[in-house]
Amino acid sequence: GQNIDQPTEMTATEGAIVQINCTYQTSGFNGLFWYQQHAGEAPTFLSYNVLDGLEEKGRFSSFLSRSKGYSYLLLKELQMKDSASYLCAVTNDYKLSFGAGTTVTVRA
Amino acid sequence: EAGVVQSPRYKIIEKKQPVAFWCNPISGHNTLYWYRQNLGQGPELLIRYENEEAVDDSQLPKDRFSAERLKGVDSTLKIQPAELGDSAVYLCASSPRTGENTEAFFGQGTRLTVV
Numbered sequence: 671g672q673n674i675d676q677p678t679e680m681t682a683t684e685g686a687i688v689q690i691n692c693t694y695q696t697s698g699f700n701g702l703f704w705y706q707q708h709a710g711e712a713p714t715f716l717s718y719n720v721l722d723g724l725e726e727k728g729r730f731s732s733f734l735s736r737s738k739g740y741s742y743l744l745l746k747e748l749q750m751k752d753s754a755s756y757l758c759a760v761t762n763d764y765k766l767s768f769g770a771g772t773t774v775t776v777r778a
Numbered sequence: 779e780a781g782v783v784q785s786p787r788y789k790i791i792e793k794k795q796p797v798a799f800w801c802n803p804i805s806g807h808n809t810l811y812w813y814r815q816n817l818g819q820g821p822e823l824l825i826r827y828e829n830e831e832a833v834d835d836s837q838l839p840k841d842r843f844s845a846e847r848l849k850g851v852d853s854t855l856k857i858q859p860a861e862l863g864d865s866a867v868y869l870c871a872s873s874p875r876t877g878e879n880t881e882a883f884f885g886q887g888t889r890l891t892v893v
Contacts, residue, residue, distance in 0.1 A: 674820075700878035712782070712869065712884035713821070720879060757820050761878050765834060766811075768820025 672696045674769035676758050681775045682748055690743045690772045692758035704732050704743045705757040707771065713757055716743065748776045780804070782885035784870050790891045796858035799888045803851065803872030810847060811882060812855050813869040821869055827853065860892045 673695040682688040694702070701720040705713040719725055719734035719741060731744040745752055755771040783802040791797050803810050808829050813821035824843065826834040829850040838845065842861070847853040857864055867889050871882040 703881065705884075710886075712886045714884070715881040718879055718881065759820070764826065764878060765823055766821075766882065768822070770819050 672760065672767040674758055674760060674767060676756075676769040676772045678770070679773045679775070681777060684748055684750060684776055684778050686748050688745045688748060688774060690745070690756050690758075690774070692741045692743070692769060694739050694741070694758070694760050694769075696739075696760050696762060696767065698762035699736065699760060700763070701761045702732075702734055702741050703759040703761065703766065704730075704741075705759060705768075707755045707757060709754070716756075745774070750776050750778065752776050782870055782872055782883055784868075784885035784888055786888055787886065788889050788891075790893060791860055793862055793892050794859040796856065797860050797890060798854050798856045799868050799870075799890075801853045801855070801870030801885060803853070803870070804874075804883055807872035807874050807883070808850070809873045809875070809880075809882075810853050811871040811873075812845060812853070813871065813884075815867045815869055815887070817866075824855070824868075857890075860890075862892050865890055865892045 676692045704716040707713040717732035724733045729746045734741045753776045755773050757771045758769040759766045810827040812824040815821040825838045825845050827847045845855045867887040869887040871884045873880045873882045
């Protein structure tokens, strides 16, 4: 079975940094995705990790530790437009299994 | 370039009625997915197509759900008859090739409400 856990909600101030954690226990693993989803909109791709370590892409970074079944998404220099749900997803055998998502609210 | 297009955006039907959703993937994308997303949850895969072949339909409730992708391009997802528990957002996604590291591009979804 697939078990992917992330916090339900997080709140942060504009300009700050927020770290969204994701832990997973899955029957197989071929990589981990992070998607951003604004309310009522389509999920959009943020990052993909398959090897341990940190991937940096502008204000967003994603980290993976396969031995710990753990990933995090780091959002720096938060902007109001970053208010959204962030979905962690594990891929195995071409099947994406999503966590429930973390709703991030950015306050002025 | 146009993204994944879905229609309708919203649909309200009475229980026991049929309903169909349509998806036009990004041009050239061979892989097409249908997902269901319940409120406050992540998307759950219903079916995956490689061209016109359904290669993974293990999570599709086949007693009432059906899908087709006849020419390997557009796809339709049908529910007949609909139940109250089918209320959700139905997302279509496509990707350009088969690969574990290939990102999926999602449409905006069809929000279904069964009353």
